[in-house]
Amino acid sequence: MRYIYVVPVGEIEQDILETLREAIEKRFKVKCKVADPLEHPGYAYDSHRRQYGSTAILRKVKSILPRDALRVLGVADVDLYVPELNFVFGEAEIGGESAVISLYRLRPELYSSSPDEKLFRIRAIKEAVHELGHTFSLRHCPDPKCVMHFSNSLADTDIKSTDPCPRCESELSLSLERVGFWV
Numbered sequence: 369m370r371y372i373y374v375v376p377v378g379e380i381e382q383d384i385l386e387t388l389r390e391a392i393e394k395r396f397k398v399k400c401k402v403a404d405p406l407e408h409p410g411y412a413y414d415s416h417r418r419q420y421g422s423t424a425i426l427r428k429v430k431s432i433l434p435r436d437a438l439r440v441l442g443v444a445d446v447d448l449y450v451p452e453l454n455f456v457f458g459e460a461e462i463g464g465e466s467a468v469i470s471l472y473r474l475r476p477e478l479y480s481s482s483p484d485e486k487l488f489r490i491r492a493i494k495e496a497v498h499e500l501g502h503t504f505s506l507r508h509c510p511d512p513k514c515v516m517h518f519s520n521s522l523a524d525t526d527i528k529s530t531d532p533c534p535r536c537e538s539e540l541s542l543s544l545e546r547v548g549f550w551v
């Protein structure tokens with residue numbers, strides 16, 4: 369039996385981890401476990417940008433890959449970046465084993481809106497499914513409603529659904545079937 373692991377990167381609320389765990393099991397039809405938390409990602413901090421390098425966190429998450437892991441998804445709560453972009457919601461290895469997302473930019477209160485727990489959770493699910501979708505070889509999709517559409521901003525995230533479009537869904541099924549052969 370192999371699992372998708374959700375790995376807290378630093379201190380992350382249990383509730384949101386459980387929400388993600390359930391959503392991932394339902395979407396990918398693979399058992400999902402929450403792993404023990406990793407340390408706060410101070411090693412990834414860039415003091416000029418005042419942000420955290422997502423690639424360094426991705427490497428760290430990959431380095432703790434449990435033996436029975438099919439995939440690992442790191443869940444951080446810091447502002448992530450890659451050198452080419454102002455920020456990222458997450459990062460993943462296309463067709464690889466690891467992905468990372470951050471909850472940091474997903475809370476309405478960061479943009480002076482009132483807190484909305486439900487909206488926050490839905491955004492987190494979309495980002496988790498999107499990044500894990502990349503690990504199952506899905507690339508960005510032109511359909512703005514598809515979960516694999518690239519989010520340049522939260523408005524893009526809010527437009528898309530938590531599910532892949534029919535074309536991405538069938539690619540995902542193929543990819544999951546291939547995985548099935550080696551479990």
Ligand SMILES: [Zn+2]
Nearest residue numbers: 498502508518
């Ligand atoms: Zn993407």
Ligand SMILES: [Zn+2]
Nearest residue numbers: 509514533536
């Ligand atoms: Zn699609």
